[in-house]
Amino acid sequence: xxxxxxxxxxxxxxxxxxxxxxxxxxxxxxxxxxxxxxxxxxxxxxxxxxxxxxxxxxxxxxxxxxxxxxxxxxxxxxxxxxxxxxxxxxxxxxxxxxxxxxxxxxxxxxxxxxxxxxxxxxxxxxxxxxxxxxxxxxxxxxxxxxxxxxxxxxxxxxxxxxxxxxxxxxxxxxxxxxxxxxxxxxxxxxxxxx
Numbered sequence: 684x685x686x687x688x689x690x691x692x693x694x695x696x697x698x699x700x701x702x703x704x705x706x707x708x709x710x711x712x713x714x715x716x717x718x719x720x721x722x723x724x725x726x727x728x729x730x731x732x733x734x735x736x737x738x739x740x741x742x743x744x745x746x747x748x749x750x751x752x753x754x755x756x757x758x759x760x761x762x763x764x765x766x767x768x769x770x771x772x773x774x775x776x777x778x779x780x781x782x783x784x785x786x787x788x789x790x791x792x793x794x795x796x797x798x799x800x801x802x803x804x805x806x807x808x809x810x811x812x813x814x815x816x817x818x819x820x821x822x823x824x825x826x827x828x829x830x831x832x833x834x835x836x837x838x839x840x841x842x843x844x845x846x847x848x849x850x851x852x853x854x855x856x857x858x859x860x861x862x863x864x865x866x867x868x869x870x871x872x873x874x875x876x877x
Contacts, residue, residue, distance in 0.1 A: 701725070702771070702773050702789055703722035704723060706798065707812055717853075718852060724768050724773075727765065728765070728766050728875065729764070730765075730876060732764075732852075732872045733761060734854075735758050736756050736760055736779065737868045738753070739859070739867065743863045744864070744866045747867075748867055751804075752782060754779030754867070755779070757780070761780045762777065762779050764778075765778075772787050773789070774786075784803075786803050791809055795825075798812070799812055799821070807827050808823050808838075808839060810822060810824060817847065818844040818846040819845045821843045823840060824838075826839065837860065839860050840860065840861065841856070841857035841868070842855070843855065853871070853872045853873075854869075854872075854873070855870040
């Protein structure tokens with residue numbers, strides 16, 4: 684088989700790989716085991732744990748939280764995350780003590796190639812993935828609504844990363860906006876559901 688044929692086989696094999704493995708390539712294998720386990724799924728899997736949730740105080744933050752279904756503020760909030768892979772993407776359904784919201788993550792294409800694109804309804808955010816010191820950082824790079832690019836000046840911001848704590852998957856997500864500040868932040872740990 685020639686080099687072009689070998690590349691085509693690798694691309695075909697890679698198209699069947701889980702979304703995060705496809706975007707990160709060989710770097711995926713450097714992630715801590717609990718982070719790899721959550722992102723290396725071939726079938727629907729549920730994870731359970733607890734989270735601390737903080738919300739922004741302003742009217743705009745409350746309106747965004749209500750529109751997307753972000754969780755209410757609380758400590759030790761029961762959390763279930765269901766990850767459903769399919770059609771080259773992953774659907775993440777998060778249930779914070781009965782308050783649910785979902786997003787779809789898929790490897791980017793075109794100008795978003797090499798990034799993970801997370802879609803919340805009509806809003807899509809292209810995320811740069813960076814692995815550093817055992818953490819997987821998810822960094823907002825650009826966004827759009829209904830496929831129309833939105834101003835970078837208003838791009839959501841936040842320091843969001845995944846890592847391992849005491850052998851468990853751990854997350855620290857912060858979502859904010861320029862001129863608004865924090866919209867919501869949540870952190871905690873997850874383990875595979877029994």
